[in-house]
Amino acid sequence: MTDREELESMCKRRGFIWQSAEIYGGEAGFYDYGHLGARLLDNWKREWKEFFLGLDENYQVIHTPSIHPYRVLEASGHVDHFSDVMVRCERCGSSFRGDQLVEEETGENAEWMGKEEISEKILELDLSCPDCGGTFSEPEDFNMMFQLDIGPTGEKKGFLRPETAQSAYLNFRREFRALRKKMPMGLATIGSAFRNEISPRRGVYRMREFQQAELQIFFLPGIHDDIYEAKFEEIKDTKVRIKRAEAEEAKEIELQDIEDIPAFYLYHLGEMYRFASEVMDLDPKEIRFRELPSEERAFYNKIHFDLEVDFDTIGGWKEISGLHYRSDHDLKQHQEGSNTKLSVPTDNGRKIPHVIELSYGIDRNIWALLDKGYHPDDDRAWLDLPGRLTPRQVAVFPLVRKDGLPEKSREVYDVLDDDLLAHWEKSGSIGKRYARNDEVGTRYCVTIDYDTLEDDTVTIRDVESTEQIRVSIDEIDEIIEGLIEGEKSFQYHQKS
Amino acid sequence: MTDREELESMCKRRGFIWQSAEIYGGEAGFYDYGHLGARLLDNWKREWKEFFLGLDENYQVIHTPSIHPYRVLEASGHVDHFSDVMVRCERCGSSFRGDQLVEEETGENAEWMGKEEISEKILELDLSCPDCGGTFSEPEDFNMMFQLDIGPTGEKKGFLRPETAQSAYLNFRREFRALRKKMPMGLATIGSAFRNEISPRRGVYRMREFQQAELQIFFLPGIHDDIYEAKFEEIKDTKVRIKRAEAEEAKEIELQDIEDIPAFYLYHLGEMYRFASEVMDLDPKEIRFRELPSEERAFYNKIHFDLEVDFDTIGGWKEISGLHYRSDHDLKQHQEGSNTKLSVPTDNGRKIPHVIELSYGIDRNIWALLDKGYHPDDDRAWLDLPGRLTPRQVAVFPLVRKDGLPEKSREVYDVLDDDLLAHWEKSGSIGKRYARNDEVGTRYCVTIDYDTLEDDTVTIRDVESTEQIRVSIDEIDEIIEGLIEGEKSFQYHQKS
Numbered sequence: 006m007t008d009r010e011e012l013e014s015m016c017k018r019r020g021f022i023w024q025s026a027e028i029y030g031g032e033a034g035f036y037d038y039g040h041l042g043a044r045l046l047d048n049w050k051r052e053w054k055e056f057f058l059g060l061d062e063n064y065q066v067i068h069t070p071s072i073h074p075y076r077v078l079e080a081s082g083h084v085d086h087f088s089d090v091m092v093r094c095e096r097c098g099s100s101f102r103g104d105q106l107v108e109e110e111t112g113e114n115a116e117w118m119g120k121e122e123i124s125e126k127i128l129e130l131d132l133s134c135p136d137c138g139g140t141f142s143e144p145e146d147f148n149m150m151f152q153l154d155i156g157p158t159g160e161k162k163g164f165l166r167p168e169t170a171q172s173a174y175l176n177f178r179r180e181f182r183a184l185r186k187k188m189p190m191g192l193a194t195i196g197s198a199f200r201n202e203i204s205p206r207r208g209v210y211r212m213r214e215f216q217q218a219e220l221q222i223f224f225l226p227g228i229h230d231d232i233y234e235a236k237f238e239e240i241k242d243t244k245v246r247i248k249r250a251e252a253e254e255a256k257e258i259e260l261q262d263i264e265d266i267p268a269f270y271l272y273h274l275g276e277m278y279r280f281a282s283e284v285m286d287l288d289p290k291e292i293r294f295r296e297l298p299s300e301e302r303a304f305y306n307k308i309h310f311d312l313e314v315d316f317d318t319i320g321g322w323k324e325i326s327g328l329h330y331r332s333d334h335d336l337k338q339h340q341e342g343s344n345t346k347l348s349v350p351t352d353n354g355r356k357i358p359h360v361i362e363l364s365y366g367i368d369r370n371i372w373a374l375l376d377k378g379y380h381p382d383d384d385r386a387w388l389d390l391p392g393r394l395t396p397r398q399v400a401v402f403p404l405v406r407k408d409g410l411p412e413k414s415r416e417v418y419d420v421l422d423d424d425l426l427a428h429w430e431k432s433g434s435i436g437k438r439y440a441r442n443d444e445v446g447t448r449y450c451v452t453i454d455y456d457t458l459e460d461d462t463v464t465i466r467d468v469e470s471t472e473q474i475r476v477s478i479d480e481i482d483e484i485i486e487g488l489i490e491g492e493k494s495f496q497y498h499q500k501s
Numbered sequence: 502m503t504d505r506e507e508l509e510s511m512c513k514r515r516g517f518i519w520q521s522a523e524i525y526g527g528e529a530g531f532y533d534y535g536h537l538g539a540r541l542l543d544n545w546k547r548e549w550k551e552f553f554l555g556l557d558e559n560y561q562v563i564h565t566p567s568i569h570p571y572r573v574l575e576a577s578g579h580v581d582h583f584s585d586v587m588v589r590c591e592r593c594g595s596s597f598r599g600d601q602l603v604e605e606e607t608g609e610n611a612e613w614m615g616k617e618e619i620s621e622k623i624l625e626l627d628l629s630c631p632d633c634g635g636t637f638s639e640p641e642d643f644n645m646m647f648q649l650d651i652g653p654t655g656e657k658k659g660f661l662r663p664e665t666a667q668s669a670y671l672n673f674r675r676e677f678r679a680l681r682k683k684m685p686m687g688l689a690t691i692g693s694a695f696r697n698e699i700s701p702r703r704g705v706y707r708m709r710e711f712q713q714a715e716l717q718i719f720f721l722p723g724i725h726d727d728i729y730e731a732k733f734e735e736i737k738d739t740k741v742r743i744k745r746a747e748a749e750e751a752k753e754i755e756l757q758d759i760e761d762i763p764a765f766y767l768y769h770l771g772e773m774y775r776f777a778s779e780v781m782d783l784d785p786k787e788i789r790f791r792e793l794p795s796e797e798r799a800f801y802n803k804i805h806f807d808l809e810v811d812f813d814t815i816g817g818w819k820e821i822s823g824l825h826y827r828s829d830h831d832l833k834q835h836q837e838g839s840n841t842k843l844s845v846p847t848d849n850g851r852k853i854p855h856v857i858e859l860s861y862g863i864d865r866n867i868w869a870l871l872d873k874g875y876h877p878d879d880d881r882a883w884l885d886l887p888g889r890l891t892p893r894q895v896a897v898f899p900l901v902r903k904d905g906l907p908e909k910s911r912e913v914y915d916v917l918d919d920d921l922l923a924h925w926e927k928s929g930s931i932g933k934r935y936a937r938n939d940e941v942g943t944r945y946c947v948t949i950d951y952d953t954l955e956d957d958t959v960t961i962r963d964v965e966s967t968e969q970i971r972v973s974i975d976e977i978d979e980i981i982e983g984l985i986e987g988e989k990s991f992q993y994h995q996k997s
Contacts (some may be wrong), residue, residue, distance in 0.1 A: 020679035022793055026671055027548065028839040032570045032659070037672055039679055040561035046896075047562075062925070065536035066543075070521055071567065072647075072712040074528045151649045155528065155663075155709065157587055157596040157699050163528070165661075175522055183535055192536075193564040197567060197693070202827055203653050213651065214566040281727075327730055343524040357888075429558070431758075433683075438565035454965060 007379045009318035011081060013387070015210065015379065016042070022209060022371075034205030034213030036368070038134040041445055044396035044426065045371060046216075052284050053218050057193065057363065060276060064191030064220065071197050072155070072444075072471070075162040080342020081335070083150060083164070088364035090123045091147035091203050096139025102203045103144050104285070106132055113149045120144045165199035169453035170362060172196075174335045175357070178190055178347055181223075188349070188358065189224035189232065191250040195367075207319040222334075223358040224269065228351060232427040233269035240275040246293040250397055255293045266463060270308055273363060274328055280415055284371070286391040286487050287377060289313040294324070305334035305441075314373045325373050326365040326482035333357040378446065387468055392489035395446040400428040400484055402438050404454040414453040417463065420482055421451070443468055451486055467495045474498045503840055503875045505814035511702065511875065511882070512538070516939050518705060518867075530701030530709030532864070539894035539942055540922065541867060542712075548692055548780050548889060551715050553689065553859065556732075557770060559680060559688030560716065565668035567693050568651070571658040577831070578837020579646060579660070586619045587643035592635025598699045599640050602628055611944070613796040616640045645696045661695035666858060669693075669717035670831045673854070674843055677719075684854065685720035685728065691863075702817040705864040709726050712863035719832075719854040720765060724847060729765035736771040742789040743806070751789045766804050769859060770824055773808055777821075781866070783873060784889040787811040789818070801830035808868045821869050829853040840936040874942065881935075883964055884942035888985035891942040895981055896924040898934050900950040910949040913959065916978055917947070921985070939964055945981055963991045970994045 017023045022351065024031035024175035038046055040121040058064045078084050090103035103123035105113035111131050118126070126132075146298075154279060166172065173192035184190055194416045195218045202213050209215075241261035250256035260271050274294065281287050294310040302309045311324040336357045340347040348355035378389040392398060401418040403410035413430050418429040430438060435452065441449055450466040457463050461478045465485070476484055476498065487493045513519045516535035520527035534542055554560045572582050583824065595957050598617035600611035606626050614622070619640045622628075647661040662668065668830035669688040680686055691714045698709050705711075720729075737757035737978035740745060744751035750938035756767050770790065790806040798805045807820040832853045836843040874885040888894060897914040907927050914925040924943065926934060931948065938946055946962040953959050957974045961981070973979055983989045 018674070018679065020676065023675060023723075026570050028674060028835065028841040028843075029570060029572055030677070032568075032657075034651075035568060037566070037668070038564035038678055039672065040563055041679075043564040045564045066539045067536055068534035068539040069544055070531045072528075072531060072695070072710050074522050076525055077522055080525075094561060096721060098654070102581055147653050153647045153649050155530075155697065157697070158594070161528075172533070175524060176535065178518060178524060178764065179513070180535055182536075183514065199568075201650070201652065214568050230661050347524075417617045489976055491861040497670065 007317040007376055007381065009208070010222040011239055011381050012318055012375060015381075015444060021045070021165070021375065034202055034211075035291075036209050036212060037280075039302060043395060044495050045374070045390070046367065047369060048396070049285075049367065050218065053280070053365065054195070055166070056192070056284055056328045057220050059278070061189065061191060063187050063189060064193065065180070065184065066193045066195065067173065067176055068264075069169070069176070069178065071165050071199065072153070072163050072167050073171060074155070075164065075176065076342060076383040077339075078150065078167075080338050081174075082338065083167055086147040087150055087167055088148045089203055090118065090120050090144045091139040092123070092127070092144045093136035094137060094139040095142050097134060097137040100134045100147075100203050101135075103127070105204065105206075106135075107465050109135075113272050114301065117310070120146065120364060121467070134141065135390040141302075147203060149202065151201050151488075158221075162218075167200050168198050168364075169194040169217045169219045170198050170335070170364070170383065171217070172220060173341050174360075177223060177336060179348065186349070189222055189229050189286045191220050191222045193220040194219065194236065195219075198394065209324075209372050210319050210323065212368060218365040218367055220363040221335075222273070224361070225349075225351065225356055226267070226359055230268065232270050235266075237268040237272040242343060243258050243273070243275045243278060244289075245278045246289065248293055248295045248432060250298040252437050253294070268319070268334040269361060270328065270330055273361060273460060274310060277326060277328060278326055278361060279397075281312060281314075282344060283389070285394070286374065287314065292378060295322070295324075303329075305331050307332050311315050314377070316373065316376050319372075324366075325369040326363070331362055333359050335360050365466070385440060385441035385443055385471075389414065389469060390446040390448075392448050392491070395448055396426060397442070397445055397447040398426045399449045399451060400430065400438070400442045400447045401451045402430055402435070402453070404435060404452055406431050408455070409458065410453050413457060417453060417481065419453060421485065424482065439466065441473075448489065451473070451481065465498075470495065472499065503813040503872055503877065505704070507877050508814055508871060508875050511877075511940060512871065517541070517871065517941075519930050522814065522818070530698055530707070532705050532708060537892040538867070541579065541870070541886070541890060542863065544715065544890045545781075545863065545867060545870075549776070549861065550689070550691070552776050552780055553716050554687075557685065557687060557813040559683050559685060561620070561661065561680070561688065562689045562691065563669065563672055564675065565672070565690055566717060567695065568649070568659050569662050569667060570651070571660065571665060572838065573664075575801050575833075576658050576871070577670075578834065579663055583646055583663055583742050584642040584644045585699055586614065586640045587986065588619070588623070588637040588640045590630035590633060590635040590849070591638050593630060593633040595630060595632045596643075596699050597631075597637075599623070599875070601700065601702075602631075605631075610797065616642065627873050641686065643699060645698065647695050647697050649726040663696050664694050664860075665692050665715045665859070666831075667715045669715070670835050673719060673832060674841065676847065682845070685714050685718055686726050687718045687810060689716040690713065691715075703819075705868050706815050706819065709866060714861040714863055717831075718769070718857045718859075720857070721845075721847065721852055722763070722765070722855055726764065728765075729768045733764040733768040736768065736775070738769045739774060740785075741774045742785065744789055744791045746792040746794040751791070762804060764859060766824065766826055769857060770806060773822060773824060773859060777810075779810060780887070781822050781870060781890070783810065783869065783887070787873060791818070791820075799825075799859070801827050803828050806861075810873070812869065812872050814872050814978070815868075819865070820862075821865045823860070825858040825860065826860055827856040832858050853920070870883075881939055881967075883939035885965060886942040888944050888987070891944055892922060893924050893941055893943040894922045894985055895939070895945045895947060896926065896934070896938045896943045897947045898926055898931070898949070900948055906949050906951075909953060910947075911978065913947060913949060913974060916980065920978065921981060935967075944985065945983075947977065961994075966991065968995065 021042035025035035025037045037298040117440040155161040155163045210273040246255045297361040298311045298493040306329045313322045347355045375398045420481045464473045466473045518540035521531035521533045603611040651657040651659045793805045802825045804826040808822045809818045832843040844853045899910040917923040960969045962969045
């Protein structure tokens with residue numbers, strides 16, 4: 006089990022993640038990524054794009070601002086409904102999220118509860134302020150959007166977007182034309198979203214400013230079903246762990262045995278599973294899909310599963326992404342709000358496209374990698390990240406700082422640095438260099454020693470097994486790239 | 502000369518850039534990038550990172566939020582000083598930037614003017630409201646930051662960052678340790694910045710939400726001079742066009758002949774020039790450095806040159822990036838504001854590092870590429886973008902839609918799509934497909950015809966010359982990658 010404090014300390018010390026504006030005492034709900042964290046983030050985004058946009062030539066990325074005009078979020082329903090139930094202590098004035106107070110007392114999910122349910126629960130459980138013991142005011146709705154004035158007059162209002170999804174809906178019409186009216190059509194946005202949380206918690210898990218990668222797929226049920234049925238055919242025997250809404254426990258099942266859910270949904274569910282298990286390399290035992298019961302779902306989400314990870318540091322199973330069949334809700338709302346036709350022609354007249362949404366909380370995904378990858382073992386602390394995601398793929402050092410070894414190691418570094426995330430260092434003992442690199446997830450350490458000067462061979466050490474192989478300098482870039490890409494295993498080279 | 506309306510129309514039609522929330526009538530100062538624009542943006546960011554972080558192993562990227570707590574921007578001076586002079590029409594209530602009113606009348610740069618100067622000029626030039634002819638109120642300072650409430654009580658204030666730079670200063674201390682106290686140290690941030698412009702204008706040139714790529718380099722003059730002198734030695738004969746503050750005109754000069762500016766500055770100036778001319782492939786005749794006279798410079802900028810491009814669409818020479826020697830101003834302000842020691846030990850006691858800042862407005866750089874690259878010639882409209890930046894490197898099509906040509910072209914596409922930004926299409930005539938691809942900057946079009954079926958050769962057409970070469974299918978990916986990377990020219994293959 007990874008301890009949260011231990012992991013957070015490593016993240017701060019080595020350049021991954023820490024609280025924003027730290028020298029000013031920080032601000033709850035805001036985090037910075039240091040030089041290693043930012044690279045891990047970049048790598049994850051690149052892999053996400055490559056994977057999900059690779060599913061279909063007509064899935065594309067767009068880039069959009071964080072600020073939406075008031076009327077956009079009015080039409081989407083966020084102005085009226087995007088709120089949490091807040092209670093204030095009448096004695097000390099502290100504010101709390103009602104559902105969190107209930108959850109802490111009962112251990113049950115209370116996120117679905119409205120003002121009335123929270124109010125009843127507070128009475129029933131006899132809850133009082135955790136800070137001072139005071140009594141609570143009546144629960145009220147607190148809109149979680151950050152509002153701001155656009156322009157100098159104060160007349161125009163806007164919001165920071167609470168999700169990146171709306172940007173895709175706003176652009177459906179223009180992109181439908183630019184992409185020459187092909188459907189299904191996917192629009193992905195990768196960027197910041199903002200929620201003015203009443204009490205941010207669990208580190209990067211619930212922040213006030215966070216990053217999302219969302220893919221909105223526009224399609225017409227009944228018309229594009231065969232496309233997804235054909236795609237699903239190829240992955241239908243994928244085994245996933247699923248907890249259905251009515252079930253007590255998750256169980257492993259082949260996708261094709263889930264009979265009540267359509268192919269367009271199961272296909273994307275399967276691909277999300279592949280991304281988690283193959284690209285992020287998460288242990289299948291530590292991930293599951295959880296179907297949300299109707300009281301937890303937004304009313305427009307006709308089918309909704311979350312992909313959950315069994316976190317060590319933030320209390321067990323928590324969502325890192327979700328798959329939402331939102332029907333034609335979104336485009337309908339914006340057609341009405343904007344008075345612009347968002348339907349498309351079909352053989353049976355114009356229809357408003359439906360949306361299936363793949364929604365990823367990027368920071369949560371990064372935290373899952375760190376939480377599951379960090380191993381503060383007794384003999385060494387090491388970070389197990391996939392070769393394509395780790396911020397440092399290879400480190401190169403001279404055995405000692407003399408006799409031409411530093412110069413030789415520099416030559417090797419220069420070759421590797423062309424195509425890999427490479428690092429070079431010469432200070433400290435070899436043991437300390439291994440320790441420093443193990444801790445940040447360096448997959449391979451290359452050491453230049455006296456034999457190198459004689460026979461042009463070097464050692465490569467594997468972070469996982471800590472074992473070494475000796476290979477020729479000429480082959481080193483090819484061997485390490487092959488290891489990173491998973492073409493050959495370290496064991497393969499050990500034997501040969 | 503590229504016409505602005507013509508270019509904007511292409512950008513909308515084909516998926517580059519358009520006004521945000523367009524179906525709601527849009528909002529001034531906010532733009533969306535469509536699927537081709539977003540790729541161009543991504544490519545530019547990747548090249549920027551590769552180029553500038555490649556200058557030194559100790560230049561790193563960090564990732565930081567857009568919201569800063571109030572006290573951060575109070576310490577930096579933005580709360581008190583980050584304002585434009587605004588005048589309101591007393592009759593119709595419209596607001597204007599004072600300097601823009603003066604500039605429109607006189608043609609001279611008035612950005613440096615304060616309330617008093619603007620007030621005098623309005624009287625002197627007898628200016629009245631351009632909308633209704635009414636008289637103006639007394640000029641006032643309008644702070645351009647977007648302010649917001651953090652948390653539910655309304656007691657905590659924050660701002661959207663008006664520049665990404667502050668994030669680097671806030672993280673200097675932690676990264677200095679994580680990077681093991683090596684200097685010079687560079688921290689780059691690539692992300693959104695926000696300015697509540699009184700009247701946004703010139704399309705993406707001046708937006709309310711825009712993107713910056715900034716590199717803050719921390720160093721100590723006198724201590725790290727020799728490092729930059731050695732680096733400068735290698736590029737000192739670079740010829741650049743420079744307009745000095747006191748000069749009437751720009752002139753071409755070798756960097757080494759500029760005697761009054763230190764090497765740490767000239768070195769980065771030279772690299773910025775290389776990025777503009779080599780990576781962005783801008784015509785040296787259409788770029789220049791302009792030194793800002795003291796009244797246009799921020800007081801802490803000891804040396805300040807802007808890199809300007811001679812735009813066709815937005816009125817001639819305009820800044821796309823700047824190089825600012827900010828001395829120790831920034832860390833001093835934050836040391837005082839945060840009460841945290843930001844000095845570093847040297848042989849002569851502790852010193853506060855100085856900062857040299859490379860600041861890029863990303864959207865302006867993208868617009869420069871489009872403005873200078875678009876050629877709406879009489880016979881065809883085509884977009885000339887460097888192979889590593891263009892959103893579409895290669896397109897593949899069958900000559901006709903029968904006899905197995907579509908299937909064969911699909912095979913070729915699948916090979917090319919692995920490592921290139923590739924596109925496949927089969928609809929329309931071959932001429933229309935060339936036209937569509939020319940317009941979005943597709944560097945190479947590959948056509949599969951009846952000869953392909955017999956001898957496994959295909960044609961490659963070059964967007965610039967529209968000439969074609971015939972090559973073997975087996976070599977096609979290697980040839981096109983070589984062309985993109987500039988290893989060989991199209992002419993080379995024509996001759997061989």
